[in-house]
Amino acid sequence: MVATLVKLRFLVLRNSLKRSVWQLVAVIIGALYGLGVLGVAVAGLVALGFAPVEVATTVVVLAGSAVILGWIVVPLVAFGIEQTLDPARLMVFPLPMSKLLVGLTAAGVLGVPGIVTSIAALATIATWLRSPFAAVAAAVCAVVAVLICVVGSRTVAALSTSLQSRRRFRELAGILIFIPIILLGPLIVGLSRGIALSVDALPGIARALSWSPLGAPWAVPADIAIGDFGAAGLKFLIALATLALLVVIWRWSLGVALVSPATSGSKRVARGKTGLFGVLPATPAGAIAARALTYWRRDPRYARQLIVVPLIPFLLWFYSNNLGSFALLNAAGPIIAFLLALGIYTDISYDGTAFATHIADGVRGRDDRIGRVAALAVISVPLVIAITLISVAVSNSWAQLPMLFGLCAAALLGGFGVVSVSSSQIVVPVPAAGDNPFKSAPGAGFTTALSGFATWGVSLLLMIPASVVAVLSLVFASALLGWLTLVVGVVLGAVFFVIGVRIGGAQLDRRAPDLLVRLRAQRSAA
Secondary structure (H helix, E strand, O other), rough: OOHHHHHHHHHHHHHHOOHHHHHHHHHHHHHHHHHHHHHHHHHHHHHHHOHHHHHHHHHHHEEEEEEEEHHHHHHHHOOOOOOOOOOHHHOOOOOOHHHHHHHHHHHHHHHHHHHHHHHHHOOHHHHHOOOHHHHHHHHHHHHHHHHHHHHHHHHHHHHHHHHOHHHHHHHHHHHHHHHHHHHHHHHHHHHHHHHHHHHHHHHHHHHHOOOOOOOOOHHHHHHHHOOOOOHHHHHHHHHHHHHHHHHHHHHHHHHHHHHOOOOOOOOOOOOOOOOOOOOOOOOOHHHHHHHHHHHHHHHHHHHHHHHHHHHHHHHHHHHHHHOHHHHHHHHOOOOOHHHHOOOOOOHHHHHHHHHHHHHHHOOOHHHHHHHHHHHHHHHHHHHHHHEEEHHHHHHHHHHHHHHHHHHHHHHHHHHHHHHHHOOOOOOOOOOOOOOOOOOOOOOOHHHHHHHHHHHHHHHHHOHHHHHHHHHHHHHHHOOOHHHHHHHHHHHHHHHHHHHHHHHHHHHHHHHHHHHHHHHHHHHHHH
């Protein structure tokens, strides 16, 4: 049974990659990037083997604690823990709980993030080769640390699934996630200030973390290397107790999730009310724009992308305040423009099988592209303009306003062109309507992230001309170059947008049936 679950996990991943050549290309590019980062990490851990014990201990404990914390926390605020084997989908099968736990753990370890984490964790053996006993302990503790990562992430996912069965939690999920994200600003700045004031504080932080569930498994080899076997034994017990506690919580929450899966709610609408459909033009593009705006207003899966609107200025304000200058705050407008423009890079995925209505009604690809982008523009353009004006007013740098508007135009218009093409090619698993918007659908997570990174890369390339002129305007303090940035951003952005709509529309006309087949297969797999 465990082998079957692991095999199923890889079959889902393989099938998701076979559905689109472009998605496979994006995954390959992202995988190469990930291998590069992994190579640097392994090389660094090997190099630490020649560093003093205190330095090696500090780096390994701090980095290891960040890895465990990332496995548990980051999925809640980003793409969600990768649930290729969603426990809620397994409730119809008579699976023994013990074997289900082992199977899901094995699937998590053998996933791409699990393999990367395992290789990096095992590389700590090279760090502690100076002591044979420490090297053996590093191998054992690496296994324990990886299991804490995987089981911890699965525990959070199972708890989330259990809570989703409660309607009130689903309604407040966005707010519950939004509050801790906002609080990251002061935390990051506080840590930055502490580190800047004294690098000597890092060993103390590492020593404190070594007695916590986050750092205990990484600190055991270090204590053995210096001969402190008592501390090593206690920290190893902390690591084992952490793993055992996570397993107990996971087993309980998984049992609840299998018995009480999340359900989607419904809402009655009064007769005769057409909402935005009665406001926007009665054209195919207008109808699609009205529907897309309705999604942005009611669907938490869309609304979650607006979190960056208050988050980015908040973080930049804190950093600017720390530096004693509010010039950094001016970047808020272009950054938000860039992120919002890419908010629909895989928009058809959220349509699901309802996309069949487009094919049945013979909607032209160009109208589909224009309608979706128009809805996004109604939301993003006013927000970007308002944030740019506020940031310039706070920093009292009105002379830079044309340059900033030029960067915003390049980011928005170029991004609109990129998503017009990407969403006609890329289909990824997304949370079902009514689900927690921060939960990843089966098969999502890794492939979704890599597809997003590839789209980001193309959009950044299109911004290079306007960015170069903007940098020159700042270097030479030239108002003329600032206005030239505005011209370049608007003109080239408009050109990229038109090209993107044409290419994306033509691809959608040709590939619409294929997209529907992939959407149906995705729904069946879920």
